[in-house]
Amino acid sequence: MMEVVNVKMMFLKQRQKKLSSGVKNWQGHLTNISIRLQVEDKNNLPEIMDKHKLNNNEELNAINISRGKTLENLKRRKFNKCQSLMACILCINLQYNNLTNCAAEMIGKLLLESTTITDLNLMCNDIGSHGAKWLSKALQFNRSVKNLRMNGNKIGNAGGMHFATMLQLNRTLESLDLGDCDLETQSLIALATVLHHNKTLRAIDVGRPIIHTIQEEATVHMAHMLQVNQTLQELHLIKMEMRNFGIQQICDKLVHNHSLRLLDLHCNQISSDGAKSLAKLLKHNTPLKILDLAANRIEDDGLVCISDALRYMNDQLLALSVARNNISGIGLMALANALKSNNTLTNVYVWGNNFDESASIDFANLIKAGRLKPKRTDISPYWIDGRVYLSELAHGLQMYYYWTPLYGDRDEAACNANTYLLKEPNTSISQIDIEESIDTSSFEGDQTF
Structure with missing residues (x-):
């Protein structure tokens, strides 16, 4: 064995x-x-x-x-x-070294000979477009590698084109991370076009490209791809300079998609109008499990619309992140009320918004009642002189990706909830709650919020 x-x-x-x-x-x-x-x-x-x-x-x-x-x-x-x-x-994990194109060439030759390597992590090295060419050529013939992380290597537009060519022939790669690789519009469009026909890739990250226009051509092509591709499960579109028009295009096409489980829109320029498009999508009760809207600007109006959709018309979404969205008490209270009716949404991340006393009380009551578990949110209540305040917890959908803490235990389930929620959605709740118990002693017994 x-x-x-x-x-x-x-x-x-x-x-x-x-x-x-x-x-x-x-x-x-x-x-x-x-x-x-x-x-x-x-x-x-x-x-x-x-x-x-x-x-x-x-x-x-x-x-x-x-x-x-x-x-x-x-x-x-x-x-x-x-x-x-x-x-x-x-x-093989070679992250955070000084590998150059010559190293990528040798690794490419190794992949041509290997039949057992399934995971290759080359993130944050000094590999350029020439190294990407060698790796992509090797992956055209390799039949074992399933996961490749290239994020942080400045392969540029040419490197992105090489990987798009590779995806036309490769039938084993399941996860490809090209985030922070200085991709440009041309290579983004090429990747989206190839994914019309690729049936094996399950996850792709093309975050932080170099965008020179405001016409959102790349986003539009990604939207059309989502209408056709029925195998992609994770799509990371971080720092795409996406605006309301782009998210509207994506939502219109996602209505016809039955495979996407994770949509990462972290750090874009989506406002309340874009959030309304997402609310319409959620009302269709699509199979989307994780929605990351952190570091946008949906504000109160946007979160109220999303909360209304989640209250009675969606029983699929498991995780929602609206951290750092300039939301005040009105929007946060609407989300808290939605959580009282929606029993499916288990992971909620709201830190970085403008909590007033009423919103703090609502979320403190949700945590005290057990509706929100400590490992499934990024806030923790405390009180001073009878008034409730919230503090930040280092929990999130994808906290430990580019870094890990030097001290203390790593709680993967709480800090990288994406991984656990996508494994087996039916049992993900029990996975995250392993050995977790609510410490009721942290609340004063006679305290009323």
């Missing part, structure tokens, strides 16, 4: 010295390299690690990388030496 085990390599700062192989070790900073191995017997792992010298103070023979040094010095004989190890690697 094959088992999957995790191995984390940590290269510590040390003096420059020659190893037995004659390769000089790099005097760099602390660097983490994570790999996942598939082995027949977990008890044999120490043997495998010893055979391939997988220890904390030597170079990883399979992947030789440290901060400040790229893969240009990776010797071909190293690949030949560790073929048996490569045959059982499932996941």
Whole structure:
């Protein structure tokens, strides 16, 4: 029986010295390299690690990388030496290093030979359009990689076009992250066009592109794609400079879509008119489970419309984020009242708005009654001199994506709720509430809100 085990390599700062192989070790900073191995017997792992010298103070023979040094010095004989190890690697995580186009070329050649690697994380390196070309060419023939993260690599418009070409031929990739890659309108349109026919991709992130016009051509093409594509489940459109016209186009087409579960519109320019279009969409009770509207400007009018739609006409939405939307007490109280009637919406994130005393009391009562669980919201009530106030909790739909805290325990279910809510919607509530109990002692027993 094959088992999957995790191995984390940590290269510590040390003096420059020659190893037995004659390769000089790099005097760099602390660097983490994570790999996942598939082995027949977990008890044999120490043997495998010893055979391939997988220890904390030597170079990883399979992947030789440290901060400040790229893969240009990776010797071909190293690949030949560790073929048996490569045959059982499932996941390679090289995020936050200094990989360049040369490294991407070698990784591309590795993907052409590998039949086991399913996850490749290259986020936040120095890979450009040439490196994207090598990776996309390799993925045209690779039949094992399912998840690829390229976010933070400035591959530009040319790199985006290479990945669009790849998606025409690749039939195994399920998740592609091209956020913060300096894509432009041309490559966004190409990706949207390809997704008319691609039936395997389940999630795509094209956030923070470089947009030079206000005509929202890319958004319109994404909307038309959603009308045709019935397999895409996650769409991240962060920092797209989307306005009310763009969200209206998306909502009109989403009425005919039966697959999308997550729509991420974080940090755009959607106002109350755009929120009204979203409210009309929610009234159609589409399969949408997660809606992220954080850092827009829907204000009171927008949230009142959305709340009215959620009160009686939608039983599908599980999570809603309206944090930092310049909403005051009127809109927040409307949402609190909707939660009393809607029992499906479990995750609500509202921090960063203008809470008055009435809104604070309403949300404090929802938490006290158990309608809102502490792990499913980003606020926590407290009181001073008999008056209720709200404080922020570090919870959200996707908190730990570009960073993770240095101290304390990571509560993935509370901080990255997206992942858990999309696994199995029917059982997601129990997954998030594992080992969670409401601490009623945090409320004063005789306190009335």
